Amino acid sequence: MTLPAKPIPAASQPNGSGASRQGDGARAPVISIRDLKAHCSTCSMRELCLPVGLNAEELRQVETVFGNRVKLRKGDSLYRAGEAFSSLYAIRIGSLKTTVLAEDGREQVSGYHMLGDIIGLDGIGTDHHGCQAVALEDTEVCVLPFERLEDLARNMTALQHNLYQFLSREISRDHHIMLLLGSMRAEERLAVFLLNLSDRYRRRGYSSTEFVLRMTREEIGSYLGLKLETVSRLFSRFQETGLIQVQGRAVKLLDPAALKQLVGQRS
Amino acid sequence: MTLPAKPIPAASQPNGSGASRQGDGARAPVISIRDLKAHCSTCSMRELCLPVGLNAEELRQVETVFGNRVKLRKGDSLYRAGEAFSSLYAIRIGSLKTTVLAEDGREQVSGYHMLGDIIGLDGIGTDHHGCQAVALEDTEVCVLPFERLEDLARNMTALQHNLYQFLSREISRDHHIMLLLGSMRAEERLAVFLLNLSDRYRRRGYSSTEFVLRMTREEIGSYLGLKLETVSRLFSRFQETGLIQVQGRAVKLLDPAALKQLVGQRS
DNA sequence: GATGCAGATTGATCTACATCAAACTTTCGG
DNA sequence: CCGAAAGTTTGATGTAGATCAATCTGCATC
Numbered sequence: 001m002t003l004p005a006k007p008i009p010a011a012s013q014p015n016g017s018g019a020s021r022q023g024d025g026a027r028a029p030v031i032s033i034r035d036l037k038a039h040c041s042t043c044s045m046r047e048l049c050l051p052v053g054l055n056a057e058e059l060r061q062v063e064t065v066f067g068n069r070v071k072l073r074k075g076d077s078l079y080r081a082g083e084a085f086s087s088l089y090a091i092r093i094g095s096l097k098t099t100v101l102a103e104d105g106r107e108q109v110s111g112y113h114m115l116g117d118i119i120g121l122d123g124i125g126t127d128h129h130g131c132q133a134v135a136l137e138d139t140e141v142c143v144l145p146f147e148r149l150e151d152l153a154r155n156m157t158a159l160q161h162n163l164y165q166f167l168s169r170e171i172s173r174d175h176h177i178m179l180l181l182g183s184m185r186a187e188e189r190l191a192v193f194l195l196n197l198s199d200r201y202r203r204r205g206y207s208s209t210e211f212v213l214r215m216t217r218e219e220i221g222s223y224l225g226l227k228l229e230t231v232s233r234l235f236s237r238f239q240e241t242g243l244i245q246v247q248g249r250a251v252k253l254l255d256p257a258a259l260k261q262l263v264g265q266r267s
Numbered sequence: 268m269t270l271p272a273k274p275i276p277a278a279s280q281p282n283g284s285g286a287s288r289q290g291d292g293a294r295a296p297v298i299s300i301r302d303l304k305a306h307c308s309t310c311s312m313r314e315l316c317l318p319v320g321l322n323a324e325e326l327r328q329v330e331t332v333f334g335n336r337v338k339l340r341k342g343d344s345l346y347r348a349g350e351a352f353s354s355l356y357a358i359r360i361g362s363l364k365t366t367v368l369a370e371d372g373r374e375q376v377s378g379y380h381m382l383g384d385i386i387g388l389d390g391i392g393t394d395h396h397g398c399q400a401v402a403l404e405d406t407e408v409c410v411l412p413f414e415r416l417e418d419l420a421r422n423m424t425a426l427q428h429n430l431y432q433f434l435s436r437e438i439s440r441d442h443h444i445m446l447l448l449g450s451m452r453a454e455e456r457l458a459v460f461l462l463n464l465s466d467r468y469r470r471r472g473y474s475s476t477e478f479v480l481r482m483t484r485e486e487i488g489s490y491l492g493l494k495l496e497t498v499s500r501l502f503s504r505f506q507e508t509g510l511i512q513v514q515g516r517a518v519k520l521l522d523p524a525a526l527k528q529l530v531g532q533r534s
Numbered sequence: 535g536a537t538g539c540a541g542a543t544t545g546a547t548c549t550a551c552a553t554c555a556a557a558c559t560t561t562c563g564g
Numbered sequence: 565c566c567g568a569a570a571g572t573t574t575g576a577t578g579t580a581g582a583t584c585a586a587t588c589t590g591c592a593t594c
Contacts, residue, residue: 100442104531108446122442125435130442150428154421161417167434168392174441175367175377175389175397181448182375182492186581217542225449227582232543248542248590264371453551483571494552499573515560515572 039063048116048204049090050144050166053158062159065148066090072135078119080132085123087145091115094139095214097223098131109223112136112215114200118144118166136214181225184263189224190234191259194244198253209256213249306330315383315471316357317411317433320425329426332415333357339402345386347399352390354412358382361406362481364490365398376490379403379482381467385411385433403481448492451530456491457501458526461511465520476523480516 040051041059051062069092072078078089081101091113098111098119110131113119122130124146153160180189202208213220217228217235224231238244243259245252253259307318308326318329336359339345345356348368358380365378365386377398380386389397391413420427447456469475480487484495484502491498505511510526512519520526 100446102446102450102531106446106450106531108449110442110445122435122438125432125439130439150424150431154424154427157417157421160421160427164417164430164434165392167431167438168389171389171434171437171441172392172397174438174445178377178441178444178448179367179369179373179375181445182489183369183373216540222449228542229544229583230581232541233581236543264369264373484573485571495572496553496574497551500551503573 040066043092045090045092045116045204050118050162051159052162054156058156058158061152061156065152066142066144068143070141070143072096072139072141074135074137074139076135076139078133078135078141079123079129081129083129085120085127085129085146087143088118088120088149089133089141090144091117091119092140092142095136096133096139096141097136097215097219098133099222100131107222109215109219112197112223114204116204121167121170124167186224186226186230186234187237188263188265189226190220190231190238191262193220193224194251194253195256195259195263198256209253211251213251307333310359312357312359312383312471317385317429318426319429321423325423325425328419328423332419333409333411335410337408337410339363339406339408341402341404343402343406345400345402345408346390346396348396350396352387352394352396352413354410355385355387355416356400356408357411358384358386359407359409362403363400363406363408364403364482364486365400366489367398374489376482376486379464379490381471383471388434388437391434453491453493453497453501454504455530455532456493457487457498457505458529460487460491461518461520462523462526462530465523476520478518480518 040046040049040063041056043049046052051059054062070078070089072094078096079085081099093115095112095114096119097109098113099107100110101107111119113133119133119141120129149159149163153163180192184192197211197213198208201211215223217231220226221228221231235244235246238259239246243253243255243262245254307313307316307330308323310316313319318326321329337345337356339361345363346352348366360382362379362381363386364376365380366374367377368374378386380400386400386408387396416426416430420430447459451459464478464480465475468478482490484498487493488495488498502511502513505526506513510520510522510529512521
């Protein structure tokens, strides 16, 4: 099931550039690249990430524990379902999808994660990753060895609490996706998806009305419990009715209010 | 939105008896009933619950923190969405459903919890409960004040780890429900539901093939993203094909293997 | 700049499940 | 023990979204 590890030429591409497509699903080795140690104090995601609310001295301590960074190219797996769990990962740059798979091989996108997000949380309970994490573009994550995180949390109330909060928020998010999957029409699902992205981009200081989707129609469909054709049709319909403007993966929300209103509407 | 609190006559009914139906959705006050303090050391759910793996001395400490017990009658709410969060709850006797609700009022069952389960985990992240918990029968829970739990966890590695694990496992469970809601046919969903119950009853020492459902067809449907009529038809069909035997809420699994095989099958 | 291929769009048709409807059964308060 | 209400079953019909299929578009590689 697991492809052989394939080393990545260290720091071959500054992230965000037009790095060459890899897309072979290679496993990303956890490599420490020169002095690319995590530096939370200067990280732009400081206020959204795990160390939120820590003071300078605490930040310094946390940095000593937050291990190396890992670079991923588009299509690389950060971890796979079933692998031994040892670390959480904080996304510094880029984005990943996580997918769960059923016994019969069916696969479903269970999450769409962007910078500042912590992933790998579902591995704590069983000591094995319960899903696969795949980079959707060139991506960089900080490695957070969980045992050391636990140790540190014991003497740092704020960090301890942040950890509980991150886990808990993931649960809340999942509950809302369950609501979406269980009781919303296709149209509503896509609207919720777009509004959620909009909100997350806004909180990260990016435009909340113009962004580029990192997932294919098929991946979005999988995430929303729909088929790719349905997703495509909905994008077209939303464009026709003046709600959005779409050009492939590039989306512009023209009328977010109307999009919001659409949620919770009868057919 | 919140109904006025309504006191419950203390310990009017030994649990499990034919306690009179209440069903008015009354709010259960957190009452401490005489000396009904939690006693993990003698609790039958010790091995499944939060204190799993603690030694005798640790257990003793935990007991001092695990507050009072609360009794609920069928239909009572343990907490409601939006209420301030302060405690987790460990189910001692009985069962509860949790429901999330969308802005437009739509409600969906997000969980079906039985003895040994810890509920309220989604409140940690926001300091407010994200869902409502309603007793499905006469039920008793232990109150675990979260702040004191956090304090205790700082000096008790095993408890700290258990807490993280419980949170993480809830995430894994939710991911699997997302998989179910997003990509399984109605038949498969009900089969997974029944097999999951079977497994949970087995691990609690009850029969894994004969049990009584505590939810209505409508609640089961809501949980599985189906309509009550569909659930009812599926029960009938499963009975016709000899997979199960149903009599209202009483279910007997006649062929669990076939039920398992059904999952992941094309139409 | 040509070529190949993954991804996207759009149309026609099918179907699993929802919806509407009616009868039946169980539960529970009085 | 009766009657109302809640819950369940079963049938007839409707429909949102799936499936099948064909074409189109963009972008990565040579």
